[in-house]
Amino acid sequence: MNRRRSIRQLAAVLLGLALPVLAAAPARAQxxxxxxxxxxxxxxxxxxxxxxxxxxxxxxxxxxxxxxxxxxxxxxxxxxxxxxxxxxxxxxxxxxxxxxxxxxxxxxxxxxxxxxxxxxxxxxxxIPVMVTRKDFPGHTLAEIVAEVKRHPGKYTFGSAGPATMTHLMGELMNQKLGMNTVHVPYKGSADLISEVVSGRIDIAYDSVLVPQVKAGQVQAVASMVALRNPDLPSVPTLKELGTDIDVPxxxxxxxxxxxxxxxxxxxxxxxxxxxxxxxxxxxxxxxxxxxxxxxxxxxxxxxxxxxxxxxxxxxxxxxxx
Known part of the structure; x- marks a missing residue:
């Protein structure tokens, strides 16, 4: 009997020592x-x-x-x-x-x-923006689409590189709006800026050109997502222009x-x-x-x-x- 009592007492002591450790484990995890x-x-x-x-x-x-x-x-x-x-x-x-x-x-x-x-x-x-060179023959989305359709393969769109979102946006616009613009890839968005400003590239889908838009060097057409660019609050979204495109x-x-x-x-x-x-x-x-x-x-x-x-x-x- 004394032996069983001693075992129970020892077990209780060990359990008492273990409980603080188990209780502390979640705190350490947190x-x-x-x-x-x-x-x-x-x-x-x-x-x-x-x-x-x-x-x-x-x-x-x-x-x-x-x-x-x-x-x-x-x-x-x-x-x-x-x-x-x-x-x-x-x-x-x-x-x-x-x-x-x-x-x-x-x-x-x-x-x-x-x-x-x-x-x-x-x-x-x-919030990328569709931008065209300043002297593009068309200012609204409807005018630009109509001009491109009249001259398939004549106009270009630049991107930050193959398979970038700036490339895929151009392909999506071609597919959804029936346009035929030619993709010209660059090694990054920074290289694209001077090309659009100089007029060597006709269209771009990016946000890096927002300062050039504000400076009047290029023209903004539309926001490519369902949100207006906060730096260009007067530029409508594609959806506001009646085009069911919202680029992810x-x-x-x-x-x-x-x-x-x-x-x-x-x-x-x-x-x-x-x-x-x-x-x-x-x-x-x-x-x-x-x-x-x-x-x-x-x-x-x-x-x-x-x-x-x-x-x-x-x-x-x-x-x-």
Whole structure:
């Protein structure tokens, strides 16, 4: 009897020692640093948006949030790293449209865009603008489309490179509006500016030319998304001009597959408040606008965008070597 009593007493002592350890475990998990993986170098739009978002998230959570840049491979290195991370809410992924609805239709990716990630929130939308050279024979969208149709193959549109969104927007306009403009790729948006200003390129779909629009060096025709560019508030959207085109150009927050739904929902709710408070001036400098969608709505948006971009790429017969 005494022996059994001694065993029970020893067990109670051991359990008493264990309880504080078990109780402390969740607290330590909550204090774990949250990482936001960005698949591009520091200093770009994705990095800047992630840092604005991360600073606000750290205040909401009361714990450290760091941005981890993993560039390379056309964003595939960072995407793969995020996809292989634990689904415990400690690793987030901030990425643009192309990673999810463009690259997978052009290359074999080391991640499955539809299966390896769970959408948490759309954070911002990029607001590119359709721009023409100053002396283009047409000022409104209707006039420009009519002129291009009268002279198929005569006019050009420039882009920041093959299969970039600035290229795909031009192909989408050709397909949806029955235009036949010739694509001229450059090595980046910066190279495009002087070409449109000088008149060597007729049309561009980008936001880098906004300063040239404001300076009267080129003319703006329309915003390519359902939002007006904040720097060009008088320039209508394509939809306002009666054209049913809304180009997907967002930055969104994702978590790896396996992340509990409760964690996704909590991050989605936090993101709503964070997006509402993002600095409009800082976003405006990037031709961005806060544009929140929650997990379910964002998932549906991605599915629509994926179908649209797949169709554009196939019809334009776009390939990357």
């Amino acid at each position: 204090d774990k640093t949250v990482r936001i993986i960005v698949p591009y170098p520091a200093g770009g739009n994705a990095d800047n948006i992630a840092r604005l978002f991360g600073d606000a998230l750290a205040k909401k959570l009361g714990q450290p949030v760091i941005v981890e840049n993993k560039p390379g491979g056309g964003a595939m290195i960072g995407a793969q790293a995020a996809a292989r991370s634990p689904g415990d809410g400690s690793v987030l992924f901030m990425a643009p449209t192309a990673v999810f609805v463009v690259t997978p239709h052009l290359r074999t990716t080391p991640y499955d865009a539809q299966k390896d990630f769970i959408p948490v929130a759309k954070v911002t939308s990029w 150009n967002w930055y969104g927050l994702f978590v790896p597959k396996g992340t509990p739904q409760a964690t996704v929902d909590r991050l989605g709710a936090l993101s709503r408040d964070i997006v509402a408070g993002l600095d409009k001036d800082q976003l405006g400098k990037m031709s961005m606008k806060a544009d929140y969608q929650g997990p379910a709505e964002f998932k549906a948006q991605i599915a629509r965008d994926d179908a649209l971009m797949r169709d554009v790429i196939q019809k334009a017969n776009i390939h990357l070597e």
